[in-house]
Amino acid sequence: MLDFKKEIKNMAKEKMKSVAEEKPSQTEAKVRKEIKEVMNVFFNISELGVGIYNQGLANGKLSICELSEELLTLFLNLHGKRLGFCLVAEEKFVVFLDEEPSQLVVLGKKRQSFGTGENVLAKARQLIRITFEKSDGGYVFKDNTGSFLDPEEIVLHIIKWAVSE
Numbered sequence: 001m002l003d004f005k006k007e008i009k010n011m012a013k014e015k016m017k018s019v020a021e022e023k024p025s026q027t028e029a030k031v032r033k034e035i036k037e038v039m040n041v042f043f044n045i046s047e048l049g050v051g052i053y054n055q056g057l058a059n060g061k062l063s064i065c066e067l068s069e070e071l072l073t074l075f076l077n078l079h080g081k082r083l084g085f086c087l088v089a090e091e092k093f094v095v096f097l098d099e100e101p102s103q104l105v106v107l108g109k110k111r112q113s114f115g116t117g118e119n120v121l122a123k124a125r126q127l128i129r130i131t132f133e134k135s136d137g138g139y140v141f142k143d144n145t146g147s148f149l150d151p152e153e154i155v156l157h158i159i160k161w162a163v164s165e
Contacts (some may be wrong), residue, residue, distance in 0.1 A: 089162040105131040
């Protein structure tokens with residue numbers, strides 16, 4: 001048992017060395033901080049929207065969950081440090097993902113039934129791409145045409161899409 005503990009500790013020490021060598025630059029750290037803040041804005045608004053929607057139902061049919069970096073890497077084949085969360089409705093999924101530089105992409109996927117009782121997922125489609133930049137009062141959000149966006153309005157439309165049939 002002593003060798004087991006010693007080996008595990010040595011693995012941890014080696015990992016700490018490699019992590020220390022891969023320290024991100026200040027610019028990268030600032031960008032990561034901003035992306036995390038923006039993702040939190042959309043997550044918090046979405047979480048509020050999901051709660052309000054589910055209160056109107058006898059039993060909640062819409063859920064929200066954060067996606068870990070490992071999950072994004074493993075299942076979506078997205079490399080690097082990525083952030084995301086998803087909304088899950090009975091018939092549709094919505095995934096919010098960060099994109100470099102200073103962008104979020106929102107993807108939607110619909111379940112389809114082929115008459116066999118099995119639900120098969122359709123191909124994901126991009127619902128919206130959001131560009132953001134830091135301003136005095138927080139962040140400014142724009143769509144791909146450069147028009148200003150309200151995060152609550154975006155989440156409202158995303159939830160409408162997710163719960164529609």
